Amino acid sequence: xxxxxxxxxxxxxxxxxxxxxxxxxxxxxxxxxxxxxxxxxxxxxxxxxxxxxxxxxxxxxxxxxxxxxxxxxxxxxxxxxxxxxxxxxxxxxxxxxxxxxxxxxxxxxxxxxxxxxxxxxxxxxxxxxxxxxxxxxxxxxxxxxxxxxxxxxxxxxxxxxxxxxxxxxxxxxxxxxxxxxxxxxxxxxxxxxxxxxxxxxxxxxxxxxxxxxxxxxxxxxxxxxxxxxxxxxxxxxxxxxxxxxxxxxxxxxxxxxxxxxxxxxxx
Amino acid sequence: xxxxxxxxxxxxxxxxxxxxxxxxxxxxxxxxxxxxxxxxxxxxxxxxxxxxxxxxxxxxxxxxxxxxxxxxxxxxxxxxxxxxxxxxxxxxxxxxxxxxxxxxxxxxxxxxxxxxxxxxxxxxxxxxxxxxxxxxxxxxxxxxxxxxxxxxxxxxxxxxxxxxxxxxxxxxxxxxxxxxxxxxxxxxxxxxxxxxxxxxxxxxxxxxxxxxxxxxxxxxxxxxxxxxxxxxxxxxxxxxxxxx
Numbered sequence: 225x226x227x228x229x230x231x232x233x234x235x236x237x238x239x240x241x242x243x244x245x246x247x248x249x250x251x252x253x254x255x256x257x258x259x260x261x262x263x264x265x266x267x268x269x270x271x272x273x274x275x276x277x278x279x280x281x282x283x284x285x286x287x288x289x290x291x292x293x294x295x296x297x298x299x300x301x302x303x304x305x306x307x308x309x310x311x312x313x314x315x316x317x318x319x320x321x322x323x324x325x326x327x328x329x330x331x332x333x334x335x336x337x338x339x340x341x342x343x344x345x346x347x348x349x350x351x352x353x354x355x356x357x358x359x360x361x362x363x364x365x366x367x368x369x370x371x372x373x374x375x376x377x378x379x380x381x382x383x384x385x386x387x388x389x390x391x392x393x394x395x396x397x398x399x400x401x402x403x404x405x406x407x408x409x410x411x412x413x414x415x416x417x418x419x420x421x422x423x424x425x426x427x428x429x430x431x432x433x434x435x436x437x438x439x440x441x442x443x444x445x446x447x448x449x450x451x452x453x454x455x456x457x458x459x460x461x462x463x464x465x466x467x468x469x470x471x472x473x474x475x476x477x478x479x480x481x482x483x484x485x486x487x488x489x490x491x
Numbered sequence: 492x493x494x495x496x497x498x499x500x501x502x503x504x505x506x507x508x509x510x511x512x513x514x515x516x517x518x519x520x521x522x523x524x525x526x527x528x529x530x531x532x533x534x535x536x537x538x539x540x541x542x543x544x545x546x547x548x549x550x551x552x553x554x555x556x557x558x559x560x561x562x563x564x565x566x567x568x569x570x571x572x573x574x575x576x577x578x579x580x581x582x583x584x585x586x587x588x589x590x591x592x593x594x595x596x597x598x599x600x601x602x603x604x605x606x607x608x609x610x611x612x613x614x615x616x617x618x619x620x621x622x623x624x625x626x627x628x629x630x631x632x633x634x635x636x637x638x639x640x641x642x643x644x645x646x647x648x649x650x651x652x653x654x655x656x657x658x659x660x661x662x663x664x665x666x667x668x669x670x671x672x673x674x675x676x677x678x679x680x681x682x683x684x685x686x687x688x689x690x691x692x693x694x695x696x697x698x699x700x701x702x703x704x705x706x707x708x709x710x711x712x713x714x715x716x717x718x719x720x721x722x723x724x725x726x727x728x729x730x731x732x733x734x735x
Contacts, residue, residue, distance in 0.1 A: 246535050246564070247550025271564075272613075295610035297548040298511060306608050321596075324534060325568035325617040332565055344573055347620045348592075348646030348658030351612065354602050369659060399535045399550045402564045429561040454552055461547050 227447075230414050230440035231257045235266075235380055242269040242331075242378040242410065243276060246401025247297055248454060251384040252276050253447035254416050256485050259283040269378055271327045271402060275450070275467050278302040279485070281317060282477050288318040290376070292327045299464050303471040313474065321355050326373045328402045330357070333375035334409030340372040347371075381410035384448045385433070386455055388417045389424055392441050397430035398454035404431055413437055416444035418456050427455075492690045494520065494726060495718045496669050497581070497628055505578040506530045508571075508618055511549050513628050514581035516729065519545065523725055532571055534614040536562045545733035568614070572621050575661050580622035582615050584629050586640040589683050589704050590654075591627060591647025591665040593619070594640040602642070612644050619645035620658075624666035631670040631701040638704045648682035672698045673715070675706075683707060690715045 225233075235241060235258060243251050255276040258266075267288040270277055274297055280286050282304035294305055308317035322330070329341035342361060346352050357374035383403045385396035394415050396403070407413050415438050424432070435441075446456075450463035470480045497517035501507060503526040509518045510533075519542055522529045531540040535550035539559035546553050555561050571577060584593035595615060599606030619625050627647075629635055646658055647665045655664055664682075668675040674688035686698055687709040699706050 247548045248535075248552070248555070291611070293610050293613035294608075297550075301608075301610070309608050310604070321611055323612040323616045324564065324614040325572070328564040328568055332569075343569070343617075344620065344659060344661065345617050347616065347660045348643065348649055348654065349612070349616050350596070350602075350643045351616070398552070398555045399537065399561055400563055401535065401550070404563055405565065429555075452552055454555060458552060459547060464547075 225440050225442055227254060227257050227416060227442040227444050228261070230442045231261055231263070234412050234414055234440055235263055237263055238265045239379040240267040240269065242376070242381045242406045244270060244381060244383055244401060244403040244406040245448065245451065246272065246399055246403070248399040248401070248452055249384045249396065249403070249448050250274070250276055250451035251382050251416055251447060252449060252451065253444045254382045254384070254414065255280055258285055259481070259485050269376060271324055272297065273302070273305065275464065278304040278467070278471060279481075281305055281308050282314070282471065283481060283485070284314040286317065287315070288320065290320045290322070292322045292324045296464060296467060298461070299468055303468070304477065307474070320357065321351060322358070322373070323351070326358065328405065330373045330376040331402050331405035331409045333373065334377040335405045338375060340374050342370050342372055345371045345373070376409055378406065378410045380412045380414060381406045382414045382416075383407060384416045384444070384453070386418050386453055387421050387424060388415070388441055389421060392435035392438060394433040394438060394441070395424045395427070395430055396433070397427040400431060407433060407437055412439040414440045414442070416442050416447040418445055418447065418453055419443065492715065492718065493628055493669055493671050495722050496674060496690070496715055497626065498524070498722075500626065500667065501526050501529055501579070504528045504530070506532065506576060508532050508534070508577045508580040508622060510534070510581055510583065511546060512583065514583070515542070516545055516726070517581070519729060520722070520725055524721065532567065532577065534564070534567055536564060536567055538562055538571070543732070545729060568617060572617055575621055575623065577622045578624070580618040580625045582618060582625060582627050582645065584627055584635070585609050586635055586637050587627065587629065587668065588637060588640045590649060590651060591668060591677060591684055592640055592643050592649065593627060593645050593647060594642045596642040596644045598641055600641055615645040619647065619664070620660040620662055622662045624663050627665055627668045629668070629670060631672040631698065633701055633703045636702040636704070648677060651682050652680070672701060678707070685709050686712065688713045688715055691717050
């Protein structure tokens with residue numbers, strides 16, 4: 225299936241979507257295909273909404289952002305995110321803010337088919353009074369009060385991985401963040417991969433996603449660029465630095481969007 | 492100086508939770524000198540990490556390729572951090588108050604319409620909660636060292652003794668705040684941050700001018716030892732290596 229078909233078939237306006245990958249294997253090509261198809265009113269979930277969500281926010285695809293750290297990693301701020309929050313440009317953006325531990329455990333609950341997870345978290349922070357989907361809970365086995373975080377079950381989780389085999393099983397290695405949990409938590413899963421191989425070779429720290437978990441698979445070489453894909457290419461740090469300038473100004477951003485997203489077909 | 496001062500407090504065989512920037516540089520520096528067996532855990536999932544150059548981001552390939560293992564985030568937050576396995580956590584901040592509570596969420600008091608939107612919490616609240624001790628690293632300025640922070644992203648000592656326990660935190664909290672001017676430590680009784688050390692060529696007045704609250708100064712104030720030739724060379728070569 226092509227990436228365009230996968231997005232067209234499986235991402236609907238108003239869906240809750242999670243594009244995961246923690247600085248590594250970020251599904252940029254899939255996110256930009258969502259922009260190209262002008263999907264809208266999405267609730268977008270991601271621990272670290274970095275460049276790809278900044279692009280989707282600026283393009284007006286996202287109505288609500290659920291996250292735990294929103295920045296340009298190693299560089300600075302996300303200007304499209306800031307503009308949406310401060311000036312409702314290009315549309316108002318609602319946010320729901322958590323911690324990495326909280327978001328990870330929300331996926332774990334979703335993946336486990338439970339309504340919530342329990343952790344020692346958010347202790348004494350102002351997030352307790354400002355954010356939704358968290359609640360204190362008394363331990364039934366001790367005197368402790370703990371924190372419950374509501375499950376996340378995305379309509380669609382999208383990840384990028386290194387390889388698939390001929391039977392559509394997927395192999396990924398290196399830093400995975402919360403991708404595995406986001407996959408198991410989702411109702412539908414779209415995976416883009418660097419390439420199809422006849423047989424997987426063993427890799428240090430690899431994870432296999434059996435085809436049973438995957439709704440749609442598309443080959444998308446360099447689909448995580450400008451983030452990196454271990455074994456294939458390095459992070460293109462100049463792009464991250466350049467994004468700061470591109471995204472600072474609305475007009476610059478619109479020109480970038482026309483040239484780099486709408487001006488190009490699926491990569 | 493911040494980097495070198497931070498590296499000196501890291502001891503061999505400690506398990507340390509590090510972030511990008513100065514914490515990472517300090518840890519790599521410490522590992523190359525007095526603490527070769529420092530065990531570094533990064534929130535991206537790399538366990539016993541041995542980076543040879545400075546990572547660009549928290550999930551850099553340099554970290555993954557030079558780690559004993561790479562695990563998922565539930566392992567990091569639920570199994571490594573939450574039970575109190577980490578000896579020392581490093582945090583940065585945009586604002587800090589005299590009880591070492593820190594803000595990395597917003598500048599301004601209206602959460603829905605802040606003056607400046609910062610990245611947010613990331614792993615910090617639970618790092619601050621569960622590590623045996625926490626070291627905070629940030630530059631000294633009156634805008635950063637404030638009487639009241641705009642948002643409590645991570646609890647230090649709350650409003651004083653007892654606050655951490657009431658909030659259900661198991662770690663001992665911040666043990667030091669390292670800045671470009673000196674080192675502050677919490678008073679053992681009041682938990683209030685007190686200036687205990689100044690860096691060479693820095694005056695107490697300078698530190699006070701850069702702190703918005705009436706900063707307490709320890710009677711036995713010390714001066715940070717000058718960076719050694721070896722420390723300076725190591726830092727410079729790390730930075731140079733990382734550019735290539």
